[in-house]
Amino acid sequence: VHLRQVLTAGRELATFLRRHRDALPALARLSEQLAPPSEVEQVLARALDDDGVVRDEASDELAAVRARMREVRARLTRKLEALVQRHTMSDVVAEDYVTLRNNRFVIPVKSNFGQKLQGIVQDRSASGETLFLEPLFAVDLNNDLLLRAREEERIVRRILADLTAMVREHVG
Numbered sequence: 001v002h003l004r005q006v007l008t009a010g011r012e013l014a015t016f017l018r019r020h021r022d023a024l025p026a027l028a029r030l031s032e033q034l035a036p037p038s039e040v041e042q043v044l045a046r047a048l049d050d051d052g053v054v055r056d057e058a059s060d061e062l063a064a065v066r067a068r069m070r071e072v073r074a075r076l077t078r079k080l081e082a083l084v085q086r087h088t089m090s091d092v093v094a095e096d097y098v099t100l101r102n103n104r105f106v107i108p109v110k111s112n113f114g115q116k117l118q119g120i121v122q123d124r125s126a127s128g129e130t131l132f133l134e135p136l137f138a139v140d141l142n143n144d145l146l147l148r149a150r151e152e153e154r155i156v157r158r159i160l161a162d163l164t165a166m167v168r169e170h171v172g
Contacts, residue, residue, distance in 0.1 A: 001052040003167060004044035011041065037170050047163055054156045062155045069148045076105050076141040083107060083135065092116050094130040103149075104142040106132040 017024060017031035047058040056063040080098040083089060084107050094108040101123035108130045109117060120139065123132040134142060 001044075001048055001050065004041060004048065007041040007044070011038065040167060040170050043166060044163065047159060054159050058159050059155065062152065062159065065148055065152050065155060069145060069152065072141055072144050072148065073105075076138060076145070079141075080105055080107055080135070080138060089117075099132065101132040101134075103146060104134050105138060105145075106134045109133045 014031040017027050021028040021031075047055060049055055054062065056066050077098050084093045084096050084098065092109050092113040094110045098105055098107055100106070104122050106122050108125075109132075111124070111129055111131050117133060117135060119133040119135040121131050122134050124130070125132075
């Protein structure tokens with residue numbers, strides 16, 4: 001991101017110097033040296049947002065994995081939200097929300113009702129009154145999300161390595 005900002009500043013300065021060639025003849029020659037390869041700046045802008053996060057647009061493969069993750073996450077949270085909002089669950093559910101524990105979507109249940117709903121306890125509140133339970137139907141969806149997150153990490157690392165290699169080609 002910093003390199004992209006430097007390249008953008010260099011391009012803007014070179015443009016400024018060319019526009020003011022007559023007023024700044026001594027600096028006019030500098031505009032030729034400051035003009036960075038525009039394709040590097042464009043590729044970096046397309047691949048990275050301003051915080052350095054690799055954009056979906058960086059690769060079709062990354063966009064597809066992230067789209068699938070959003071689908072699975074939405075389906076999982078919808079199912080969990082429907083569960084916590086059931087009237088029959090009001091005695092079991094401690095709070096009416098879905099949360100994350102150990103990178104898994106879970107629901108908060110009252111500790112004395114932990115056995116009423118089958119699932120895996122992922123965490124316990126500090127007071128011990130609430131268990132964070134991953135219902136059995138959520139296990140496969142949570143696993144799917146975790147596997148796709150690993151795939152996303154692999155793709156992002158490859159993209160960053162490719163960007164680094166491209167930058168190296170244009171350095172000195």
